[in-house]
Amino acid sequence: ASESLKKQGAKGAKFARVHVIGAGVMGGDIAAWCALRGMAVTLQDIEMERIKPALERGKALFKKRLKSKREVDTAMLRLEADPKGKGVARADVIIEAVVEKLEVKQAIFSGIEDQLKPGAILATNTSSIELERIAEGLKDPARLIGLHFFNPVAQLPLVEVIRSTFNSDAEIGKGAGFALAIGKSPVVVKSAPGFLVNRVLMPYMLGAVKRVEAGESKELLDAAAVAFGMPMGPIELMDTVGLDVGQSVARELGQAVPAESKFAGLVSAGKLGRKTGEGFYKWV
Ligand code: NAD
Numbered sequence: 001a002s003e004s005l006k007k008q009g010a011k012g013a014k015f016a017r018v019h020v021i022g023a024g025v026m027g028g029d030i031a032a033w034c035a036l037r038g039m040a041v042t043l044q045d046i047e048m049e050r051i052k053p054a055l056e057r058g059k060a061l062f063k064k065r066l067k068s069k070r071e072v073d074t075a076m077l078r079l080e081a082d083p084k085g086k087g088v089a090r091a092d093v094i095i096e097a098v099v100e101k102l103e104v105k106q107a108i109f110s111g112i113e114d115q116l117k118p119g120a121i122l123a124t125n126t127s128s129i130e131l132e133r134i135a136e137g138l139k140d141p142a143r144l145i146g147l148h149f150f151n152p153v154a155q156l157p158l159v160e161v162i163r164s165t166f167n168s169d170a171e172i173g174k175g176a177g178f179a180l181a182i183g184k185s186p187v188v189v190k191s192a193p194g195f196l197v198n199r200v201l202m203p204y205m206l207g208a209v210k211r212v213e214a215g216e217s218k219e220l221l222d223a224a225a226v227a228f229g230m231p232m233g234p235i236e237l238m239d240t241v242g243l244d245v246g247q248s249v250a251r252e253l254g255q256a257v258p259a260e261s262k263f264a265g266l267v268s269a270g271k272l273g274r275k276t277g278e279g280f281y282k283w284v
Pocket of ligand 1: 097
């Protein structure tokens with residue numbers, strides 16, 4: 001594997017090794033994207049079973065974007081399942097993309113802080129939690145930045161580089177440099193609930209959900225948004241983001257979803273959107 005990495009130029013690159021924690025919708029796709037762009041990636045989750053679907057999605061992405069079978073096979077060598085997190089200590093960039101829960105994220109960062117390579121980028125993909133709250137548990141809170149990717153990762157170029165009050169230009173510059181190195185478009189934003197995009201996007205999506213709860217047709221609403229020029233309607237977007245993630249982000253923005261709503265009912269029934277096969281829509 002190391003020979004083929006050398007051939008692909010990953011060894012010589014500034015950000016040669018990336019470690020992603022959380023192999024769900026976002027972590028899996030971020031890992032695959034980085035591997036597509038030539039980085040050697042290790043992908044961690046709590047068990048191997050949760051990593052496998054991400055590797056499959058990675059393979060599908062490589063087949064779509066790369067010309068030959070040889071290139072696809074080489075890209076697969078760059079995307080390695082790592083349930084024990086062995087990649088942390090040698091990574092140049094560590095991206096956390098586990099569930100949107102403050103305590104889980106804090107526990108992960110305090111568990112790995114002592115293993116990090118000096119100068120490695122330490123990033124969270126949180127969609128809404130203020131960075132300072134995640135960073136405050138670290139010995140060196142200045143290390144942590146936000147690298148907020150958007151779903152679907154392979155299609156959306158934007159990455160919000162989130163700056164906390166602890167950060168200096170050095171960490172932020174490195175984060176933006178990494179985003180550029182993987183072919184994304186970084187925008188530096190201050191840490192605030194929902195940052196920039198979700199702060200604007202979530203009220204739009206929740207407004208649409210409220211209309212559906214009031215009896216409006218979701219198909220009609222989504223079609224209207226598309227006719228208006230949006231790439232997809234807000235209800236389909238909520239299904240794509242994941243209803244559990246949407247609920248957590250809404251809570252962080254002070255717009256908690258009422259417990260008696262259809263939305264909350266879908267979440268407690270495990271109907272979380274595309275990733276589970278059903279949300280507001282059926283996907284299978
Ligand atoms: P997801 O539920 O699809 O995946 C989360 C993964 O984290 C699961 O596979 C789970 O097993 C794993 N996990 C949980 N605890 C872990 C631990 N201790 N160690 C390792 N893995 C662990 O969620 P997602 O949609 O990929 O969201 C992940 C993060 O990305 C969240 O912070 C979310 O807010 C953010 N985000 C989501 C979207 C989106 O559209 N879904 C967009 C941008 C950012």
